[in-house]
Amino acid sequence: MDTTQKIIIFCFLLQGVCCRDFNISLPEKIQALSGSCVVIKCRFEINETYDKDLTERAAGVWYKDTHDKSSSPVFNSSASTQNSFIKGNITGQLNYKDCTTVFYDVTSNHSGQYFFRIEGEGGLKWTFTKSNTSVVVIESPVNPQVVLYVNEQELQDQQEVLEGRSVSLRCSADDLCSSPPATLTWSSTARIPHSESSKLQELIISDLNFTAAQRHHRVTFTCSISYQLQDNNKTAHSSITLHVQYAPQILNSSCNIGNVNVCFCEVDGNPSPVVEWHLSGRLVSNSSNMFISEERLSNTSLRSFISLDQSLTQTSTLLCVSKNTHGNESLQLLPSSTRLSFSFMLIGVAVVLLVTLISVIIYLRKERGKLQQTKQEESAKGSGQNADKENEGDSLYATVSSVEDATANPDIHRQKSIIYSSIDFKNYKAESEEVESVSCLHADYAVVQRDSGGAAEAESLVREFSRSTEAQVKQASC
Numbered sequence: 001m002d003t004t005q006k007i008i009i010f011c012f013l014l015q016g017v018c019c020r021d022f023n024i025s026l027p028e029k030i031q032a033l034s035g036s037c038v039v040i041k042c043r044f045e046i047n048e049t050y051d052k053d054l055t056e057r058a059a060g061v062w063y064k065d066t067h068d069k070s071s072s073p074v075f076n077s078s079a080s081t082q083n084s085f086i087k088g089n090i091t092g093q094l095n096y097k098d099c100t101t102v103f104y105d106v107t108s109n110h111s112g113q114y115f116f117r118i119e120g121e122g123g124l125k126w127t128f129t130k131s132n133t134s135v136v137v138i139e140s141p142v143n144p145q146v147v148l149y150v151n152e153q154e155l156q157d158q159q160e161v162l163e164g165r166s167v168s169l170r171c172s173a174d175d176l177c178s179s180p181p182a183t184l185t186w187s188s189t190a191r192i193p194h195s196e197s198s199k200l201q202e203l204i205i206s207d208l209n210f211t212a213a214q215r216h217h218r219v220t221f222t223c224s225i226s227y228q229l230q231d232n233n234k235t236a237h238s239s240i241t242l243h244v245q246y247a248p249q250i251l252n253s254s255c256n257i258g259n260v261n262v263c264f265c266e267v268d269g270n271p272s273p274v275v276e277w278h279l280s281g282r283l284v285s286n287s288s289n290m291f292i293s294e295e296r297l298s299n300t301s302l303r304s305f306i307s308l309d310q311s312l313t314q315t316s317t318l319l320c321v322s323k324n325t326h327g328n329e330s331l332q333l334l335p336s337s338t339r340l341s342f343s344f345m346l347i348g349v350a351v352v353l354l355v356t357l358i359s360v361i362i363y364l365r366k367e368r369g370k371l372q373q374t375k376q377e378e379s380a381k382g383s384g385q386n387a388d389k390e391n392e393g394d395s396l397y398a399t400v401s402s403v404e405d406a407t408a409n410p411d412i413h414r415q416k417s418i419i420y421s422s423i424d425f426k427n428y429k430a431e432s433e434e435v436e437s438v439s440c441l442h443a444d445y446a447v448v449q450r451d452s453g454g455a456a457e458a459e460s461l462v463r464e465f466s467r468s469t470e471a472q473v474k475q476a477s478c
């Protein structure tokens with residue numbers, strides 16, 4: 001390396017360190033939502049000879065689609081923003097070479113290429129023509145991006161997740177300028193776990209972390225981004241459908257035991273499970289006397305029927321086994337525990353019925369005993385004899401031959417007239433002996449045979465007796 005080369009390299013290094021020239025760094029392209037705002041991140045460099053001219057009073061100016069000096073700028077920070085083409089503010093500090101600018105209420109008219117110009121004191125007036133920012137105003141927001149991660153690995157669409165795995169659904173969208181800031185929300189037909197929002201560089205992010213379960217199979221999760229604007233709200237969304245693989249489950253089963261024994265078993269699993277039947281410990285193969293058929297209920301579930309021609313013994317066991325690559329589940333259908341409990345229930349009902357029946361019988365017997373007693377008392381008024389205490393439920397017959405005894409009425413007794421009174425209690429025998437064996441008075445009559453002085457009294461007495469008997473009988477609810 002000779003001296004000349006050394007000098008050239010030295011000069012080059014010197015230029016890089018000390019000899020700054022005008023330069024600007026701007027984003028190439030920015031999206032802005034119509035009705036919202038846009039932030040242009042901006043930093044610039046000036047020729048060192050103008051360093052002293054860059055003060056707090058420096059102005060930032062923006063040109064659109066041209067950097068021609070003759071055209072008017074669209075924004076000038078030292079002029080009133082009242083009549084400017086675009087409303088905005090230089091949020092960066094220009095004296096620290098930060099020209100970051102926000103434009104408000106952008107419309108489609110504001111789409112274009114923007115050039116920055118710095119106007120300091122003295123001779124510092126420079127338009128950065130080498131770089132520009134392209135602002136693209138969009139009418140509706142861009143759909144967010146939804147990515148599925150399983151154990152931190154990104155999964156492609158339609159790939160299936162095994163149940164029990166940690167799943168993370170990440171929704172991300174460009175952090176476009178808006179006030180209030182855009183929000184990401186998750187929605188689904190399934191219950192939504194708690195989501196966590198964060199910011200990552202130029203993105204807003206919402207993570208939905210949960211453990212994959214069977215109930216998430218074929219469930220669609222939707223992430224929505226929404227902007228609250230003055231005149232209207234704007235939203236966009238993206239969805240992802242989860243596919244979960246899970247071990248089989250037996251959902252429903254039943255047996256119909258009779259001339260033909262038919263059992264069925266409903267299973268669900270992903271991949272779709274196979275069903276096996278085990279009769280008394282032996283795997284049943286599909287044959288004419290043990291016919292197995294299957295009915296597909298969905299991509300993941302099926303119903304398997306087994307018809308057993310052979311008669312089953314009390315000790316026969318029937319097992320439904322469903323399997324897939326993730327596991328198995330089995331259920332014993334025979335001897336059926338549900339059948340057992342059902343027969344216990346039947347026994348219980350029978351016992352209750354029996355007890356009730358016995359109670360009813362006892363009660364009715366008591367009631368009838370009372371009725372019998374009153375009847376006997378009534379009879380005693382008539383005769384004081386012939387009361388048939390033993391013959392319950394059978395015909396009751398009383399003949400009163402002398403009213404004197406029956407009434408014990410001193411007046412009648414005194415007259416010693418012969419009066420015949422015949423009382424006939426015919427029994428009504430009910431169809432059901434036990435329940436309706438209450439005696440009913442079928443007919444009663446009194447015959448007054450002799451019309452003597454005391455006869456009228458006697459007759460009225462008999463009528464009274466008859467009435468009271470009727471009343472008694474009515475009370476016995478015939």
Ligand SMILES: *[C@@H]1O[C@H](CO)[C@@H](O)[C@H](O)[C@H]1NC(C)=O
Pocket residue numbers: 019020021047048049
């Ligand atoms: C800075 O400006 C001066 C005067 O205009 C010029 O002579 C010099 O070359 C410039 N420096 C660079 C690095 O371009």
Ligand SMILES: *[C@@H]1O[C@H](CO)[C@@H](O)[C@H](O)[C@H]1NC(C)=O
Pocket residue numbers: 021023024025
């Ligand atoms: C101008 O800035 C860009 C980016 O900041 C940088 O890559 C480039 O080297 C700069 N140019 C000069 C001449 O300083």
Ligand SMILES: *[C@@H]1O[C@H](CO)[C@@H](O)[C@H](O)[C@H]1NC(C)=O
Pocket residue numbers: 059061073076077078079080119
């Ligand atoms: C910006 O506004 C200031 C103050 O009104 C004015 O002096 C200057 O010329 C303007 N700059 C441009 C490029 O129009």
Ligand SMILES: *[C@@H]1O[C@H](CO)[C@@H](O)[C@H](O)[C@H]1NC(C)=O
Pocket residue numbers: 088089090091
């Ligand atoms: C411009 O931005 C600065 C810094 O954020 C703030 O102090 C100032 O009030 C803003 N001006 C307008 C007109 O919004």
Ligand SMILES: *[C@@H]1O[C@H](CO)[C@@H](O)[C@H](O)[C@H]1NC(C)=O
Pocket residue numbers: 107108109
């Ligand atoms: C866009 O500009 C045209 C003419 O410059 C104007 O008529 C129109 O109203 C503007 N549109 C909006 C949305 O500001």
Ligand SMILES: *[C@@H]1O[C@H](CO)[C@@H](O)[C@H](O)[C@H]1NC(C)=O
Pocket residue numbers: 028065066113131132133
């Ligand atoms: C703005 O910059 C892009 C590339 O950065 C360029 O292609 C385009 O011509 C520039 N616009 C103008 C008006 O110079």
Ligand SMILES: *[C@@H]1O[C@H](CO)[C@@H](O)[C@H](O)[C@H]1NC(C)=O
Pocket residue numbers: 149152168196207208209
């Ligand atoms: C959710 O999962 C992602 C990726 O696995 C992880 O970066 C993030 O911290 C998790 N968030 C919560 C709240 O656990």
Ligand SMILES: *[C@@H]1O[C@H](CO)[C@@H](O)[C@H](O)[C@H]1NC(C)=O
Pocket residue numbers: 228229230231232233
């Ligand atoms: C926008 O959404 C917010 C919150 O969801 C609601 O309060 C507001 O009324 C909505 N505005 C319009 C114009 O729909």
Ligand SMILES: *[C@@H]1O[C@H](CO)[C@@H](O)[C@H](O)[C@H]1NC(C)=O
Pocket residue numbers: 251252253254
């Ligand atoms: C079980 O199957 C029986 C017979 O097909 C049906 O009546 C019943 O509703 C099913 N139960 C469930 C929970 O699916």
Ligand SMILES: *[C@@H]1O[C@H](CO)[C@@H](O)[C@H](O)[C@H]1NC(C)=O
Pocket residue numbers: 286287291292293294
């Ligand atoms: C059992 O065999 C019959 C014909 O013999 C067939 O129709 C049926 O699909 C078979 N069942 C199963 C589960 O393979």
Ligand SMILES: *[C@@H]1O[C@H](CO)[C@@H](O)[C@H](O)[C@H]1NC(C)=O
Pocket residue numbers: 298299
């Ligand atoms: C069943 O599976 C097929 C192919 O795997 C698929 O195209 C179809 O959408 C699925 N249907 C349901 C209801 O799961």
Ligand SMILES: *[C@@H]1O[C@H](CO)[C@@H](O)[C@H](O)[C@H]1NC(C)=O
Pocket residue numbers: 321323327328329
């Ligand atoms: C069912 O799975 C268990 C382990 O989960 C295994 O030990 C057993 O052998 C399996 N039974 C059948 C019938 O595949």
